[in-house]
Amino acid sequence: MTLVTDVRLRRILDSRGNPTVEADVLTESGGFGRAAAPSGASTGEFEAIELPPSESIAATRERALPRLIGEVHAGNQREVDNALRAADGTENFSEIGANSAVAISMAAAKAGADVLGAPLYQHLGGAFRGGDFPTPLGNVVGGGEHAAKATHIQEFLSAPVGAPSIDEAVFANAAVHARVAEILDDRDIAAAKGDEGAWAPAVDDSEAFEIVDEAVSDVEDDLGFEIRAGLDVAAAELYDEDDDVYRYGDKERSTDEQIDYIADLVDEYDLVYVEDPLDENDYDGFAELTDRVGDRTLICGDDLFVTNVERLQTGIDEGAANSILIKPNQIGTLSDAFDAIELATQHGYDSVISHRSGETEDTTIAHLAVATAAPFIKTGAVGGERTAKLNELIRIADDAV
Numbered sequence: 486m487t488l489v490t491d492v493r494l495r496r497i498l499d500s501r502g503n504p505t506v507e508a509d510v511l512t513e514s515g516g517f518g519r520a521a522a523p524s525g526a527s528t529g530e531f532e533a534i535e536l537p538p539s540e541s542i543a544a545t546r547e548r549a550l551p552r553l554i555g556e557v558h559a560g561n562q563r564e565v566d567n568a569l570r571a572a573d574g575t576e577n578f579s580e581i582g583a584n585s586a587v588a589i590s591m592a593a594a595k596a597g598a599d600v601l602g603a604p605l606y607q608h609l610g611g612a613f614r615g616g617d618f619p620t621p622l623g624n625v626v627g628g629g630e631h632a633a634k635a636t637h638i639q640e641f642l643s644a645p646v647g648a649p650s651i652d653e654a655v656f657a658n659a660a661v662h663a664r665v666a667e668i669l670d671d672r673d674i675a676a677a678k679g680d681e682g683a684w685a686p687a688v689d690d691s692e693a694f695e696i697v698d699e700a701v702s703d704v705e706d707d708l709g710f711e712i713r714a715g716l717d718v719a720a721a722e723l724y725d726e727d728d729d730v731y732r733y734g735d736k737e738r739s740t741d742e743q744i745d746y747i748a749d750l751v752d753e754y755d756l757v758y759v760e761d762p763l764d765e766n767d768y769d770g771f772a773e774l775t776d777r778v779g780d781r782t783l784i785c786g787d788d789l790f791v792t793n794v795e796r797l798q799t800g801i802d803e804g805a806a807n808s809i810l811i812k813p814n815q816i817g818t819l820s821d822a823f824d825a826i827e828l829a830t831q832h833g834y835d836s837v838i839s840h841r842s843g844e845t846e847d848t849t850i851a852h853l854a855v856a857t858a859a860p861f862i863k864t865g866a867v868g869g870e871r872t873a874k875l876n877e878l879i880r881i882a883d884d885a886v
């Protein structure tokens with residue numbers, strides 16, 4: 486019934502106006518799934534390879550489609566994903582591109598759900614999923630690789646940890662985003678938006694902390710539940726390997742100073758979440774910071790782990806971080822992303838399902854978060870490609886997908 490009878494690939498626009506890959510998967514009994522690959526800007530060194538979309542589509546048509554069409558079942562995710570891996574033949578999808586691979590992998594899952602007549606989260610997670618919703622981490626101020634001439638830290642996040650429902654959590658993040666705009670206006674600071682819809686003011690990081698702290702407290706007082714702040718430092722982008730320092734404009738920090746700086750920020754701003762506080766090769770630094778503040782905040786590996794079970798296992802062995810960012814396109818298939826989530830859960834690491842800075846209207850990650858009962862999802866606060874996922878979470882909670 487779920488035998489794949491056709492796979493169609495095309496170039497579509499992503500939220501930055503760049504081309505990306507969209508896949509349609511059709512099955513024998515009329516099942517249909519469509520999904521699109523996102524794209525990163527602050528990509529990790531160890532991520533699966535994203536090829537130029539036209540190149541990826543051509544290679545996938547030649548190498549992968551003969552192994553998929555008439556050969557695999559959309560309802561059997563491992564079979565689909567194993568066929569993609571076999572067609573590529575490399576560890577990092579450098580032959581067909583992780584962009585086509587992940588689009589097909591996610592589209593196949595949707596086609597499998599369609600045949601079953603089940604929502605995607607239930608097809609992926611089973612009949613008993615749908616009761617646990619992630620806390621959304623909403624990007625409200627940012628810079629780094631996502632906006633020119635803005636903060637050095639890539640993302641300042643709002644985390645409505647006390648929200649009684651996903652609906653209230655999503656609206657809380659939008660309210661913090663709106664409150665930041667008012668505070669910027671009061672301070673006469675003009676701000677454009679970065680790639681993920683966060684405000685991107687030309688302020689130094691210390692002023693951004695003040696603004697976000699004030700916005701979070703104001704909205705917390707208004708709404709009456711706990712909202713905290715978090716960060717994606719994206720420190721690999723700040724790290725200068727030659728001089729072994731982190732560069733924040735003219736200011737330099739050694740690794741020890743960086744660890745002290747982040748540990749102080751955790752306490753000063755009561756941060757609930759810190760992603761990539763150190764370089765993507767620095768397991769020792771991650772371990773030291775986790776040892777110092779891991780009892781009171783999440784230390785999350787994004788560029789460090791790249792959704793890769795081997796890199797995560799190294800982190801687990803060394804005590805580096807206590808949380809992992811999950812981006813299916815970093816690794817290339819949904820099966821690989823599931824394996825990373827399962828390994829994380831077994832070892833007490835929290836999974837944070839994440840968008841990329843270049844996104845589409847695709848909502849797969851909302852379903853993935855509910856299917857795996859992930860405690861957090863990072864998918865922005867405002868902007869159509871971000872609200873696509875947030876609104877899907879609201880629909881899932883309303884049993885309306």
Ligand SMILES: C=C(OP(=O)(O)O)C(=O)O
Nearest residue numbers: 525526527528840841842
């Ligand atoms: C979402 C992120 O950005 P990008 O997609 O540019 O890697 C991130 O670094 O967590």
Ligand SMILES: [Mg+2]
Nearest residue numbers: 717760761787
């Ligand atoms: Mg990151």
